[in-house]
Amino acid sequence: MMGRWLWWVLVCCLWGQGVLRAETVSLREATATLTIDGVSGAGRVSLPYHWDRQHPGKAGAASFEIEFDGPATPSDSYAMYIPRLGNAYEVWLNGNLLAKNGNLAQFNGGDYAKIPRFIPLAADLLLPHNRLLIHVRADVGRRGGLAAPILGPDPEVRPLYLKDYHWRVTGTLVVVVLSLMVAVISLALWFTQTHPGPGGGFARDPLYLLGGLAELFWTLRISDALVEEPLLMWPGWGVVTALALGGWLSSMGSFFVIVANWSKRTPAIWFNRVTWAWFFLGFPIVAWALAASAPLVLTAWYGVYALPYLCFIVFFCWQAARHATPSHKVVAAALLVNMVVGVRDWFVFRISPSYADNTLLRYSSVLFGLALAYIVITRFREASAQARDLMANLSARIAQKEQELGESYLKVEQLAREQERVGERTRILRDMHDGVGAHLSAAIRQLQSGKASTEDVLQTLRHTLDQLKLSIDAMHLQPGDVASLLANLRYRLEPRFAASDIELQWVVGPLAPVAQVDTNALRQLQFMVFEALSNVLQHSQATTLEIAAEMAGAGVCLRIIDNGRGFDAAATPRKGLLAMRERATAIGAQLSISSAPGRTVVEIRIV
Numbered sequence: 001m002m003g004r005w006l007w008w009v010l011v012c013c014l015w016g017q018g019v020l021r022a023e024t025v026s027l028r029e030a031t032a033t034l035t036i037d038g039v040s041g042a043g044r045v046s047l048p049y050h051w052d053r054q055h056p057g058k059a060g061a062a063s064f065e066i067e068f069d070g071p072a073t074p075s076d077s078y079a080m081y082i083p084r085l086g087n088a089y090e091v092w093l094n095g096n097l098l099a100k101n102g103n104l105a106q107f108n109g110g111d112y113a114k115i116p117r118f119i120p121l122a123a124d125l126l127l128p129h130n131r132l133l134i135h136v137r138a139d140v141g142r143r144g145g146l147a148a149p150i151l152g153p154d155p156e157v158r159p160l161y162l163k164d165y166h167w168r169v170t171g172t173l174v175v176v177v178l179s180l181m182v183a184v185i186s187l188a189l190w191f192t193q194t195h196p197g198p199g200g201g202f203a204r205d206p207l208y209l210l211g212g213l214a215e216l217f218w219t220l221r222i223s224d225a226l227v228e229e230p231l232l233m234w235p236g237w238g239v240v241t242a243l244a245l246g247g248w249l250s251s252m253g254s255f256f257v258i259v260a261n262w263s264k265r266t267p268a269i270w271f272n273r274v275t276w277a278w279f280f281l282g283f284p285i286v287a288w289a290l291a292a293s294a295p296l297v298l299t300a301w302y303g304v305y306a307l308p309y310l311c312f313i314v315f316f317c318w319q320a321a322r323h324a325t326p327s328h329k330v331v332a333a334a335l336l337v338n339m340v341v342g343v344r345d346w347f348v349f350r351i352s353p354s355y356a357d358n359t360l361l362r363y364s365s366v367l368f369g370l371a372l373a374y375i376v377i378t379r380f381r382e383a384s385a386q387a388r389d390l391m392a393n394l395s396a397r398i399a400q401k402e403q404e405l406g407e408s409y410l411k412v413e414q415l416a417r418e419q420e421r422v423g424e425r426t427r428i429l430r431d432m433h434d435g436v437g438a439h440l441s442a443a444i445r446q447l448q449s450g451k452a453s454t455e456d457v458l459q460t461l462r463h464t465l466d467q468l469k470l471s472i473d474a475m476h477l478q479p480g481d482v483a484s485l486l487a488n489l490r491y492r493l494e495p496r497f498a499a500s501d502i503e504l505q506w507v508v509g510p511l512a513p514v515a516q517v518d519t520n521a522l523r524q525l526q527f528m529v530f531e532a533l534s535n536v537l538q539h540s541q542a543t544t545l546e547i548a549a550e551m552a553g554a555g556v557c558l559r560i561i562d563n564g565r566g567f568d569a570a571a572t573p574r575k576g577l578l579a580m581r582e583r584a585t586a587i588g589a590q591l592s593i594s595s596a597p598g599r600t601v602v603e604i605r606i607v
Contacts, residue, residue, distance in 0.1 A: 024152030086113030235290030540564025
């Protein structure tokens with residue numbers, strides 16, 4: 001109160017120095033005709049006139065008649081600025097309607113007392129003696145009434161109006177937009193940012209959810225200052241705006257608990273339960289208070305809401321001053337400022353008789369949005385640092401694993417080469433055993449039996465030697481080189497055919513390397529061809545032998561044709577033919593044998 005008196009002293013000093021010379025006047029006396037519950041009465045009143053303070057719990061209408069003298073020096077541009085009037089109103093000057101908003105007879109309709117009014121005045125409307133008549137409709141608990149009109153030249157009055165308008169309307173719009181942006185960003189972070197949960201699934205950070213809900217509640221609460229035509233009929237809209245303030249308080253309280261890492265503390269758990277329970281109890285309490293025109297009940301509901309918060313704020317700030325994280329301290333600072341401003345607003349709007357004051361909490365609440373932004377940035381930096389550490393550790397582990405993998409690869413490669421050498425030796429030994437060894441064993445049995453002629457034993461040994469030479473030749477063949485394989489066979493066996501009076505006919509065209517014939521398949525193919533040629537030498541009694549080869553698509557087709565005596569191809573195959581079929585199956589070749597006296601054909605097709 002002392003500060004208010006000092007303010008008025010300062011205003012009076014300024015008024016005496018310049019305002020009076022500018023002919024700007026504040027009209028503070030009026031004759032009021034009041035109508036409450038159908039009963040009318042008149043009397044002198046001082047302005048501002050706060051209806052809710054003068055007639056608590058009552059709705060009614062009032063007509064304020066204000067008489068004033070016209071300006072001594074007429075000007076073309078005059079204006080009147082009224083900081084607050086309504087809830088609905090009409091403004092008349094000397095019988096001329098200057099402004100009107102709302103229906104004076106419809107109570108709890110549109111609320112036009114929220115923003116200041118600026119009314120331009122034509123110079124010819126002002127008389128030496130003037131009569132200003134203002135009719136208002138005042139609803140219960142909606143801050144109806146009339147502030148002192150300010151009259152004067154337009155250049156003097158307009159800045160006063162614009163200052164009040166920007167403070168009450170433009171600033172509110174800015175805060176609404178900022179709060180809505182913070183709410184959207186917070187809820188987007190809550191929806192998109194997940195982390196592994198305790199049960200193995202994914203969880204979201206409730207801090208962002210509570211921050212977003214708090215900003216949404218606050219956006220709804222302060223946007224009421226911009227809404228003259230409520231979206232819901234009264235008292236529905238009043239319930240929404242009142243509970244929006246409660247939802248903001250409850251959400252912010254839970255937000256503070258998480259910031260301070262008190263979520264598992266018993267007092268904090270009970271604090272959340274009590275505040276949210278009081279929020280939901282507010283639905284019937286606030287609805288009844290507004291419907292029954294009991295503003296003191298609404299004031300008490302706000303007061304009970306504020307009591308645990310005052311205790312919590314004191315403890316929260318005390319803990320922040322002793323030992324807390326930087327986020328805790330930032331939020332504590334914002335909380336302390338808002339506590340002081342909130343107590344000021346609660347006193348001004350619920351206790352003091354002032355009328356045209358503006359709320360400050362809507363602006364100080366921006367500090368919570370800044371605190372939330374600080375927390376988000378801090379967490380992002382911490383997450384980025386953790387990600388960098390994780391990437392560095394991961395890179396180091398990858399480098400270590402690559403080194404270990406390289407060492408393992410070298411060991412595996414060495415082992416593979418060793419296994420390849422062992423396999424090659426095994427195959428050579430097996431081939432020597434199956435080919436050369438078998439023929440040597442046959443020669444030994446021939447000698448031991450004493451029945452074989454020298455020529456038979458010699459033929460067997462020659463056959464053994466050919467087998468050995470071909471096995472050695474096969475070691476130097478490139479995979480797929482069928483032409484070189486046949487050339488080696490011709491080189492090794494052609495003298496044998498000539499010695500046996502067998503004419504060799506060579507019908508081999510250009511042969512490209514066959515991709516599907518690897519080293520093993522090439523060796524198996526060599527054994528098959530050698531076996532077929534050996535049969536011609538030993539059993540066919542042929543005089544001509546044709547070796548033909550041609551490409552068959554991407555494969556090759558070999559034919560061994562003789563004009564010998566033939567044999568029964570349908571009979572049970574002998575050991576040599578059986579071995580040929582097994583080798584053909586092993587390499588995926590097609591072996592067909594047809595025989596008749598004078599013509600035997602062995603065809604090997606690899607496709």
